[in-house]
Amino acid sequence: MTDQLSRAFQALADPTRRDLVARLAADGDASVGDLAAPYDVTVQAVSKHVKVLEEAGLVSRSRDAQRRPVHLEAEVLDLMTKWIERYRQQAEERFGRLDAVLAAMDDSDDGDGASTGSTTETEAS
Amino acid sequence: MKTQNQTQIEAVPDLPVIRIIREFEAPPERVFRAYVDPELFAQWCGPRSIDTRVDRWDARTGGEWRYTASRAGDDFTMGFWGSFHEVRPAERIVQTWAFDGNPDGVSLETVTFEELDGGRCRVTSQSVVESMEIRDQMMASGMETGVREGYEQLDELLEGEA
Secondary structure, three states, X not given: OHHHHHHHHHHOOOHHHHHHHHHHHHHOOEOHHHHHOOOOOOHHHHHHHHHHHHHOOOXXXXXXXXXXXXXXXXXXXXXXXXXXXXXXXXXXXXXXXHHHHHHHHHHHOOOOOOOOHHHOOOOOO | OOOOOXXXXXXXOOOOEEXXXXXXXOOHXXXXXXHHOHHHHHHHOOOOXXXXXXXXXXXXXXXXXEEEEEEOOOOOEEEEEEEEEEEEOOOEEEEEEEEOOOXXXXXXXXXXXXXXXXOEEEEEEEEEOOOHHHHHHHHHOOHHHHHHHHHHHHHHHHHHHO
């Protein structure tokens, strides 16, 4: 699962591929030709980008339909978002503790430089 | 304090960089102190279940630091260490980070303290790691504690809003 996420993150490291994903998310399924239209690059180049996204599990293409529309796999994108959200919550937890420390500092506050060693220089610059 | 400031995470897609942005209800001088004072730092740096023992702490430009994280009730310990590349009071801390789990790996963190109106402060922490893979692993690390304590915090939040 982590591997799939790594591939997904790597696939989205490219700005064109991020743009493709954003457009698929906004406009729904589209053919490679449609996707290529706004760019100043060949359909082949866009097709390669789509292939990278496909290998990363971010998009799929139906085998039967003639246009083989590119379909965004929203669940994978959702997984990535959740993953970042977990990391964010972890950081949030940590900063919540810092909030508490800062609130406790309010009372004893600035001036006596606390009791802890040579490390706290608070000269105003 | 009622205000709940939101932590913002930016994983720069093209670079092995993670940026964390958070505002605090305290002026830069005070937030800076909570970062450089070892006793204060130990109070907030690790999860609730983890005890932090500061072994070395010389929060000056060119100084070094080391702490050991341990969990009461089992054998888990993990050492973290690095150097203070630059410590500029109430403005900026640049330090390297390594840990026992991956002793050859090192990341570079730049923390800036930005003064906001009303005696508040915006902290931006930017970490540069060695590869996209490591960046992604970092994002995945601590998922268990992150999830559990994240939910605890969610509960607290929901209680507050009820």
